[in-house]
Amino acid sequence: MDNVIHYASLFLFAAGSFFVITGALGLLRFPDFYTRMHASGVTDTLGADLILWGMILQADGDWLLIAKLLIIMLFLMFTSPVSTHSIAHAAWVGGLNPLLGKELKHHDIAPDRDETKAPVEMPGGEEQNKGGAA
Amino acid sequence: MIMFVVATIAVIVAIVIALARAILGPSLYDRVLAGNAVGTKTILLLGLMGFLTGRPEFLDIALLYALMNFIATIAILKFFAYRTMSPQMRDMSPRLGNGNHDGGADG
Numbered sequence: 001m002d003n004v005i006h007y008a009s010l011f012l013f014a015a016g017s018f019f020v021i022t023g024a025l026g027l028l029r030f031p032d033f034y035t036r037m038h039a040s041g042v043t044d045t046l047g048a049d050l051i052l053w054g055m056i057l058q059a060d061g062d063w064l065l066i067a068k069l070l071i072i073m074l075f076l077m078f079t080s081p082v083s084t085h086s087i088a089h090a091a092w093v094g095g096l097n098p099l100l101g102k103e104l105k106h107h108d109i110a111p112d113r114d115e116t117k118a119p120v121e122m123p124g125g126e127e128q129n130k131g132g133a134a
Numbered sequence: 135m136i137m138f139v140v141a142t143i144a145v146i147v148a149i150v151i152a153l154a155r156a157i158l159g160p161s162l163y164d165r166v167l168a169g170n171a172v173g174t175k176t177i178l179l180l181g182l183m184g185f186l187t188g189r190p191e192f193l194d195i196a197l198l199y200a201l202m203n204f205i206a207t208i209a210i211l212k213f214f215a216y217r218t219m220s221p222q223m224r225d226m227s228p229r230l231g232n233g234n235h236d237g238g239a240d241g
Binding site: 009024028059075083084086087096 | 204
């Protein structure tokens with residue numbers, strides 16, 4: 001029984017670490033604010049919950065510790081969607097536009113585009129980079 | 135005990151990456167989002183450090199930090215939306231608008 005709990009918490013810690021690292025990498029590498037928010041949600045929900053469940057299994061049946069960890073988990077479960085939603089709402093109301101379609105494809109070519117401005121509709125599609133001013 | 139070390143290192147690496155996004159972030163909202171992510175990972179780091187050093191009372195601090203992180207995010211967003219801490223509830227953005235400039239019936 002001890003072994004089972006040990007290996008279960010080992011698995012939970014490994015999976016939680018994986019999801020925390022994955023969410024942080026997505027937060028660094030995704031091209032847009034709204035996609036970065038999706039990556040941050042991975043850390044906030046799955047990574048945090050898996051690591052907290054691993055800590056609950058390691059608490060040796062100490063009911064005070066388990067209660068505190070469950071309260072932290074419940075609180076994260078309530079506050080992280082609320083804060084994520086309010087960040088997204090503030091960005092949308094503040095005029096930050098998501099990258100869509102063509103903009104998303106051209107992101108690697110022009111990575112230092114001003115993201116606070118509205119996306120410009122580019123006529124000509126792919127030809128506008130090699131075409132030159134006629 | 136090795137699993138606590140591994141998880142702690144993973145959380146610290148994730149905090150460093152999120153801090154890089156907070157420094158690089160092109161817009162304000164990227165920085166707020168990265169700050170929120172750093173706060174969530176700090177809660178995990180406090181709990182893990184408590185277990186690692188054999189003092190699980192750190193969980194109280196983690197709980198307090200969870201409360202503070204939520205309130206801080208909301209307060210920062212509210213401050214940057216209204217540029218003051220005691221806003222007059224006026225319509226500051228055309229996207230919120232139910233105002234006159236949006237209707238179009240009166241031309």
